Amino acid sequence: MKKPQRANFSFYLAILTLSLIVLLLFFLSLILGSEPISLGKIATAFKEKDYSSFVLTIILKIRLPRSILALLSGALLAASGTVFQGYFRNPLADPGLIGVSAGATLGAVIFSSLSLFIPIGAFFGGLMAASFVYLIAGGSKTSTDSSRLLLSGTALGVL
Numbered sequence: 001m002k003k004p005q006r007a008n009f010s011f012y013l014a015i016l017t018l019s020l021i022v023l024l025l026f027f028l029s030l031i032l033g034s035e036p037i038s039l040g041k042i043a044t045a046f047k048e049k050d051y052s053s054f055v056l057t058i059i060l061k062i063r064l065p066r067s068i069l070a071l072l073s074g075a076l077l078a079a080s081g082t083v084f085q086g087y088f089r090n091p092l093a094d095p096g097l098i099g100v101s102a103g104a105t106l107g108a109v110i111f112s113s114l115s116l117f118i119p120i121g122a123f124f125g126g127l128m129a130a131s132f133v134y135l136i137a138g139g140s141k142t143s144t145d146s147s148r149l150l151l152s153g154t155a156l157g158v159l
Contacts, residue, residue: 022071029067030059088146095126098153103129129156 031037037055045055084093095101107125111117136152137145 026067026071029070030063033058033063088150096157097150098133099129099156100126100133100153102157102159103127103132132156 027039031039031042035058037058041055042059045053045059050056081094084095084097085091087093088097090097095104104122104126107128108118108122110125111121114121133149133153133156136156137148
């Protein structure tokens with residue numbers, strides 16, 4: 001039985017609308033800030049190729065890297081959430097299910113005295129927790145069952 005074309009069209013319309021909203025917000029993040037800069041000023045600065053100008057310094061060194069990083073971070077978080085939900089076949093799956101959040105918290109607490117290294121500690125704590133859960137669930141076998149992984153992660157998260 002075929003799906004109706006109307007539902008398919010509305011799905012693509014929603015994707016297009018959300019993509020346009022993301023693009024609009026990306027450009028708004030470039031022009032809005034403590035020093036608002038119009039698109040005309042940005043275009044003029046790029047046309048004149050005056051890379052020492054105040055406008056291009058703000059755009060190229062502060063706002064553009066921040067906006068690109070925010071866009072990539074959001075995309076990667078969405079992708080990782082999709083992987084979790086697909087693997088566990090559960091729309092409510094998150095890193096807390098297998099103890100990654102608890103491991104990241106532990107790593108951040110251990111590295112809290114070194115303020116610059118807290119994100120690195122959180123990353124390695126989460127990585128260690130995920131590795132440990134994988135080993136507990138029988139990761140040396142050819143395949144690891146998602147229910148075993150879920151139970152091992154929940155047990156580690158409780159600790």
